[in-house]
Amino acid sequence: EKIIFNGELVERTGINIDIEDRGYQFGDGIYEVIRVYNGKLFTKEEHIKRLYESAEKISMELPYDRNSLEEQLENLVKENQLKTGIIYLQFTRGVAMRAHGFPGDDVVPVFIAYTREVERPESSMKNGVKGILVDDIRWLRCDIKSLNLLGNILAKQEAANHGCFEAIQHRSNIVTEGSSSNAFVIKNGELWTHPATNLILNGITRRVILDICKEQGIQVIEKPFTVDELLDADEIFISSTTSEIMPIVQLAKNTKSDILLNEKTIGDGKPGQLTRKLQELFEKEIEKQCYS
Numbered sequence: 001e002k003i004i005f006n007g008e009l010v011e012r013t014g015i016n017i018d019i020e021d022r023g024y025q026f027g028d029g030i031y032e033v034i035r036v037y038n039g040k041l042f043t044k045e046e047h048i049k050r051l052y053e054s055a056e057k058i059s060m061e062l063p064y065d066r067n068s069l070e071e072q073l074e075n076l077v078k079e080n081q082l083k084t085g086i087i088y089l090q091f092t093r094g095v096a097m098r099a100h101g102f103p104g105d106d107v108v109p110v111f112i113a114y115t116r117e118v119e120r121p122e123s124s125m126k127n128g129v130k131g132i133l134v135d136d137i138r139w140l141r142c143d144i145k146s147l148n149l150l151g152n153i154l155a156k157q158e159a160a161n162h163g164c165f166e167a168i169q170h171r172s173n174i175v176t177e178g179s180s181s182n183a184f185v186i187k188n189g190e191l192w193t194h195p196a197t198n199l200i201l202n203g204i205t206r207r208v209i210l211d212i213c214k215e216q217g218i219q220v221i222e223k224p225f226t227v228d229e230l231l232d233a234d235e236i237f238i239s240s241t242t243s244e245i246m247p248i249v250q251l252a253k254n255t256k257s258d259i260l261l262n263e264k265t266i267g268d269g270k271p272g273q274l275t276r277k278l279q280e281l282f283e284k285e286i287e288k289q290c291y292s
């Protein structure tokens with residue numbers, strides 16, 4: 001199994017990460033996770049475009065053009081004979097003597113990418129999972145897919161501590177997104193999700209879902225909604241590259257927060273009708289892109 005290190009296909013054990021890599025010291029960098037189905041990269045262009053946008057937002061110039069990067073990633077998948085899984089890729093701002101300010105122009109970003117086999121979460125998608133509401137303590141540029149993930153990590157651990165799959169974050173009373181996913185509610189046949197502002201990452205899965213809804217005439221409202229509206233929803237789901245469309249069928253009581261006093265079952269405790277329909281349509285999109 002090979003990885004990419006600065007444009008070369010090499011063995012994982014054959015590389016050294018400098019102790020003064022800015023990714024290692026500051027989390028100064030950006031990343032992407034791309035799903036691979038049937039050996040093909042799902043929504044490849046969208047992920048690569050978002051990567052370049054994230055780079056631009058942190059004033060980092062990537063050392064490859066899009067075509068070269070795409071080719072490298074495809075070679076990696078081929079080399080590793082990956083069928084179902086993910087590619088993880090990241091760029092840090094490079095290696096320089098530790099100082100907060102950007103290094104000089106002579107310092108180039110450090111690039112790594114690797115593949116991992118990851119099965120689709122079939123049974124969770126079918127049965128739904130538990131979520132928990134947590135305070136969104138993150139910074140105000142959540143639109144950047146940055147390596148700085150402490151806020152997200154603490155949220156996810158809070159979920160794990162309560163036996164939950166995902167933490168659904170809220171900033172004051174407004175539901176923003178999951179710790180590593182976007183959040184949606186369905187009310188009276190309408191799909192609501194937070195607008196793609198600086199307060200959330202505009203997920204690629206989210207965009208696929210919104211496109212599907214447009215095509216199918218399913219009413220979507222991109223608007224901030226409250227915790228009370230979430231609790232009152234007919235259906236809840238989250239979306240991400242690895243979790244796809246994941247129904248939330250129960251909300252756990254958060255012992256650290258006073259916002260939800262008791263456990264709450266969503267709908268009848270099973271994935272709702274519109275969520276299941278969206279899962280089916282999402283499946284068709286995977287087939288279209290990766291199996292035809």
Ligand code: PMP
Nearest residue numbers: 180181182201203204205240241
């Ligand atoms: N929000 C956050 C905070 C995330 O980390 C992720 C997944 N990395 C998402 C949303 C979903 O994005 P995508 O659908 O592109 O995986």
